[in-house]
Each structure stands twice: as structure tokens, then as C-alpha cells.
Amino acid sequence: MKFTLPARKPFNFSSVVNSHGWRQLAPFSYDENTNALSHILRLSNGRVIELKMRAAGDGVNVETDKLNRKEQNEAANAVTWMFGLDMDFSDFYNASRAEPKLAHAKKQALGRVLRSPTLFEDVIKTILTTNTLWGATKNMTRKLVDEFGMSLDGKTGKRAFPDPASIAASRPEVLKEAVRVGYRAPAIHQLAVRVASGKFDLEALKHSSLPTLELRKELLSINGVGPYAAANLLMILGRHDFIPIDSWALKLVSHEWYEGKPVTAKEVEKRFAKWGEYKGLAFWFWDWKYTGG
């Protein structure tokens, strides 16, 4: 079956898909030829479906298996969250109008960041980006999905992202040896146990009214989540007051303003301080001189 979900304007499907590397992480996959983004989703009733998402004017077209009304609502809510279809960035566009390095933001409908359907999935993926190279992040995520994710049809390699209970039921040693997450194993297992037991309502943070500083404290309470990971997750949650400062961010700022000389997080903060609550957006979508290499 197919259905289309409208987005608040301006909206650009490709801008969201390419907002960061998430589309390369299982159970996302992206077909360059058809510009279709796929995600294998486990619904709350246990059924596993594949969502194929494509651009549809000012919205997203979704192709999936035949679903009943409740399942379709759940799938639609997941896609709405993944693409931030109801998000409004007009204040950011107004604030950045006079900045040439952000002049393209409104035209390209920048601001939305691709999200996973659950915050659990995004927290685990963010932990898997820390202290490692991108290739290893992709491998660890793939192995985690293969090891613990529920299969789409019992035959193909297509699997959903594991739910907290399936990881909680395992042991940190398995995460370390089979998924090769190294020292991150206890942190990932502990989070799965906290969420699966109901002691930590992680998904509630998606729509929390907590001030950003309080929300950040909640995220920092998760083992394995430090300042970088918390800022990354706040961006995903639509709070843009912090910059995810990793080694790449230091490199970008170093080449933008300091002729490639080494800089610290202080210089990054200084350069973006004036953007206040849009700091994260200004940093993320800045038209950087340095492109790597």
C-alpha cells in the first residue's frame, strides 16, 4: 500500500536524508538510483515491516505492506517523526538571513535532521559514533541489527533495529564479542535494561517540555553519553542550543577561521556564541570552506 504525508513548508526530502550519516546506518538503507530511503520497522504489535520513503512534492510518499488502520497510524507517526514533518524553522531562517554562510538555509529547507523512529535507536547509534571511525560505526550498527533485530520475513537479511528487551536479555559479553562494540558494551546493555524494565522512559524525552539544560542533564545521565553525544541527541530532539563538538568540528572551525591551526572547543563555542538557541543549526548547516582531505 501507499500513502503520502504532507510536511510544513519549506520541506526538501533530500535535505533531510543527507542531513547527516544516519541513512548509511542499519536498518536504514538508501537507493541512489531511485532516491528511496528504506527503514525496517518493528511495530508495537511485533509485526516487522519495510517502509520505502520517497520525495512527494512538499511531503513524503510511503510504500509498505498492507497495514490495518492502527498499523498505518503507527507507520505514519514514525515517518512524521523521522522527517520532522511538522517542524517549523522560520525563526532560524529569519535570524540567519543576513549571514552569507547560511543564506542557502531557507532555499534548501535546511534544519531538519534525519531521526530514527525511536530515541532508543538514536541514542545507541550516537554511542556507536563515539571514539571510533565512521566505518566502524557502520559495522557495529549492522552487527547489532543482525544479532538482535527481528527479521522482516524470516528469510532475508532485512532486520529491524533491536528493541531494548532483546538487548537487555543478552549479556554485555555478547555485545563485545559478537557485535564488537568493545568497551561500550556495558553502557549499551545498561541502557537497554533501564529502558526495558520501565525505569527510564527514554521515549518520553521526544516530546518533553523540560528546559534544554534539564533535558541535557537527562541525556548525560546515560552511561556513554558525554557532551558531544548529548549535543548530537539534542539536535535530533529539535533543541539547538549546543554544538556537537567532535574532532571533525574542530577541524572545520580550524580551517574556517584559524588557517588550519589546532583549536579547542572554546574557539568553536566562541565563533557560534551569537547564534544562541540556533547555535547547533548554524554550526550544522554552515557553508564550510573545509570539505575534508
Next chain:
DNA sequence: GGTAGACCTGGACGC
């Protein structure tokens, strides 16, 4: 409040 060192994996490199 700031900083040094340990934590792991996998890729690059030299032999």
C-alpha cells in the same frame, strides 16, 4: 575546573 590516561576496534603501514 582542568587534565592525563585508560578504554577498544579496525585500518594503515612497515617489515
Next chain:
DNA sequence: GCGTCCAGGTCTACC
């Protein structure tokens, strides 16, 4: 092949 080195954030101990 094998061994060594290095990149990458978080956490803890220490000053």
C-alpha cells in the same frame, strides 16, 4: 602474515 601505530569521545582519578 604479523606487529605496531593511530584515530576517535567518555569516564575516572588526580591536582
